[in-house]
Amino acid sequence: MRSVKKWGLWAILIIAIVISTVAPFVQVKGQIALNGELPFKAPLVVGRLIPLEPIEQKMFSGAFVEKRLYQVAGAPVVVTLATAKTNRNAIHDPLFCYRGAGWNIIQESDVSTQEGKLRIVELLKEETRTSIAYWYSNGEIQYTSPIFYWFQTFLRRLTLGKASDEPWLIFVQSVEPNSRSLVKTLNYFPDLMKL
Secondary structure (H helix, E strand, O other): OHHHHHHHHHHHHHHHHHHHHHHHHOOOOOOOOOOOOOOOEEOOEEEEEOOOOHHHHHHOOOEEEEEEEEEEOOEEEEEEEEEEOOOHHHOOOHHHHHHHOOOEEEEEEEEEEOOEEEEEEEEEEOOEEEEEEEEEEOOOOEEOOHHHHHHHHHHHHHOOOOOOOOOEEEEEEEOOOOOOOHHHHHHOOHHHHOO
16 A cells, blocks of 8 residues: 555656646747737837846846836836746746835835726835836736736646736836826826736
């Protein structure tokens, strides 16, 4: 009896090793394409691609990332769009990075949208104050929980892409400190809010 249990455990271990080795290389269908979904030009909105900083390139290794600078109704904001390719751990809670860089959270709140919710965070570092907004989206719902993101990507890989589209992290930061409310700025950019 012990021999059967022993062989069963070895079989489970071998299967787990094979799956964990092969899973990162499995291409699943249904990747969200940004082509045309988020325009560079719209009423009151003008944007362009900007390069990632070296630390961002390292942090997002194994993920697809686009970083854009937009003027939204005269207010400059940086929009970062990131989705996992082979490294879903590259997509995480953005507040970890801010805390690690010495920013203090002054206030954070969730804001309801038509597709779900996003999180607005006010940050302070020394004398500089900035606002960020972030959410995760699979093209159908918006949410702020990194744990739900990890669950969704796990379920997606388990079902070979049939569970949902690959989720994105959408991250928006005010460029000018102490600028107007980020929520008001985002209201001028409905195409971004629909991602």
